[in-house]
Amino acid sequence: MGKVSELYRQRVLDGTITPDPAQQSVLPQLDRVLADMDAAPASVPARPRSAWRALLGVGNPAAPAAAMVKGLYLWGGVGRGKSMLMDLMADAATDHASRRVHFHEFMQEIQTGLDQARKRGDQDAVRPVAIEVARKTRLLCFDEMQITDIADAMIVGRLFQVLFEQGVVIVTTSNRMPEDLYKHGLNRQLFLPFIDLIRDRMQVVCLDSEVDHRQGRKAGGQVWFTPADPDPGGAMDAAWAELVGREQAQPLQLEVKGRQVELPAFANRVGRAGFWDLCGRPLGPADYLALANAVDALLIDGIPRLSMSNYNEAKRFVTLIDALYEARVRLIASAADEPEHLYNEGEGSFEFERTASRLREMQDATWGNA
CATH class of the missing domain: 3.40.50 (Rossmann fold)
Structure with a gap:
């Protein structure tokens, strides 16, 4: 598996990317995710924590190494290069089944899968849908995680829990820190455990750049x-x-x-x-x-x-x-x-x-x- 930092350096040398110190500061965290995935077995899914260990906030000591691969939650202002870094992450993940997808699009697929599971009469509709995702994908690279729809808010915690249990590693970008997701949303108290899950299973990093790389581009014909x-x-x-x-x-x-x-x-x-x-x-x-x-x-x-x-x-x-x-x-x-x-x-x-x-x-x- 390649390194995101190596791809970044190559793109800087060929002029595709303008180097940015803030972007460069998060490259080691992206490399860390890929290195941990290389070192961890992917064939055996993680076992869920027991109820009392979940209550105490501690992990399962007998869980396989795949359960210990922490993902990454990269947040920051618009135009700071988060989507570009996500592209590099997906390009570097050549040794594992990976998928790079916009979060909106992914949740639409999940909602369609839930509809089908409910029609089959599945008691826990989320679990078979998440397991099917895990069967095909070990690394999920999401762009622009934001949750404004109550239907997504009510199932995303359970969805991610099962994905993590199955050994799926998640890397995502967002414009908001985890605590500001679904802010002021209906029944938000039911959503709060998902924020704890993010903090537990993902490294939260702020991309703190002063430069908006979307501005100052060459203007074309007026549109x-x-x-x-x-x-x-x-x-x-x-x-x-x-x-x-x-x-x-x-x-x-x-x-x-x-x-x-x-x-x-x-x-x-x-x-x-x-x-x-x-x-x-x-x-x-x-x-x-x-x-x-x-x-x-x-x-x-x-x-x-x-x-x-x-x-x-x-x-x-x-x-x-x-x-x-x-x-x-x-x-x-x-x-x-x-x-x-x-x-x-x-x-x-x-x-x-x-x-x-x-x-x-x-x-x-x-x-x-x-």
Whole structure:
């Protein structure tokens, strides 16, 4: 198995990565995870702790070495290079079954598996789903762990517990320290044991960099239009005409979990919709993932200012941008203001900092497929 630090050094030498002292300071922890996995057996899953040992907070002395491989929880501000380090981690893990996946996407897969387990009549629906994940994967690399959905919050603790018992090692990034996950969420007291589990089974490290590596990139052709521009509507129409060409646009119907999700205009793998078409309806991560997989470029008209008055729509917009970002979909949009000024106060404004940073990155000329 390679080292993350070696890959980092190679990328610095070839100019792919700009060296950052904060990033370099966490490379030994990433290397440590891979070295521990090399040294620990993977064939025998860890045994769960007995009830009294769990109560006392101590481990099982008879547990196999695989149970002793601590994962890593890497948190810090937006644009600090966490996702890039996760990519390097996945690239370096050549000797073990590993998977690098966005946390939202993974939890959607888990919820689908739970539905199937419940239909089979399984009393503990989480356990067989987690065991199936462990059967295929020893190292899970999650990007952007954040928990806002109560359905995820209520099962994630049990899910991770079984994954750890099965010897799965988890490395994840997040914009929040563990204690701030699912903050102010409904029935949060039921979620708190998961925070203890993270602290017990994962090394928590803050990536404390002063540099936002998503800013200051070379600007390409304008793809974000605000009222300050001379004719934002006309610019959007011109972009649409250029991307679609002579192909006739039609609505696109996507079937997601037995329901229809419509994109109002679609041609040449380019879609166009208004903000309210996509975020004013009760759509979720699975819908946005399906949409992101169907297009190479997406035009969104009329993104408003976001606040508590349209909180649900703002949450959906954040989820939509996450899906587009992960799929590297080219985004062209007209909005009430620049990304950093769309959502400046009230509940949800902290989480939107990451979205604003992603929206800024997605304006780069090299972004996406279109």
